[in-house]
Amino acid sequence: AQVNINRQLEMILKRLRPIAKRGNVELILESMREVTADVDEVKMSLAITNLVENAIKYNVDSGWVRVTLDADHKYFYIKVADSGIGIPEDALDHIFDRFFRVDKARSREVGGTGLGLAITKNVVQMHRGVIDVESVPGEGTTFAMRIPLTYIVRQEARP
Ligand code: ATP
Numbered sequence: 001a002q003v004n005i006n007r008q009l010e011m012i013l014k015r016l017r018p019i020a021k022r023g024n025v026e027l028i029l030e031s032m033r034e035v036t037a038d039v040d041e042v043k044m045s046l047a048i049t050n051l052v053e054n055a056i057k058y059n060v061d062s063g064w065v066r067v068t069l070d071a072d073h074k075y076f077y078i079k080v081a082d083s084g085i086g087i088p089e090d091a092l093d094h095i096f097d098r099f100f101r102v103d104k105a106r107s108r109e110v111g112g113t114g115l116g117l118a119i120t121k122n123v124v125q126m127h128r129g130v131i132d133v134e135s136v137p138g139e140g141t142t143f144a145m146r147i148p149l150t151y152i153v154r155q156e157a158r159p
């Protein structure tokens with residue numbers, strides 16, 4: 001379905017604002033363009049929510065989360081950057097694996113199952129998109145995804 005991604009991001013941030021406030025984390029939304037894309041609305045919302053939830057959850061007091069939206073003629077781009085604790089280099093390769101959590105002791109205090117990022121990657125891939133992560137321990141993490149504006153479920157063979 002055609003989804004207004006700007007509005008979708010606004011709704012997600014609005015829903016997470018009370019949680020961010022509890023952790024004294026500032027939520028910032030930067031939309032460079034108006035984006036309408038053919039996506040599965042519920043699944044895409046879940047994929048983005050997981051990223052923003054993590055960015056809040058693994059942040060520091062007085063930290064920030066910046067969500068940016070951009071697009072060109074083919075793709076839209078969402079970045080979720082945070083000023084949080086970061087992810088150690090040796091964990092980056094496993095971050096999208098099911099049930100993987102960095103430092104079990106550390107992440108036991110903040111609840112979770114380790115499924116969020118596996119779900120997010122799955123949703124991105126079913127939209128024929130890609131997702132990447134960059135992180136500096138002690139400085140923060142940025143997840144960047146690129147999704148085609150048109151959601152091709154199955155490539156039809158042409159005569
Ligand atoms: P769930 O999402 O199922 O509630 P979770 O948040 O632990 O649990 P994922 O979202 O899959 O699981 O994340 C996996 C692990 O990656 C987390 O436990 C955390 O250690 C690390 N992680 C994810 N996002 C960030 C981030 N923005 N900053 C620092 N660490 C992160």
Ligand code: MG
Nearest residue numbers: 054112116117
């Ligand atoms: Mg999570």
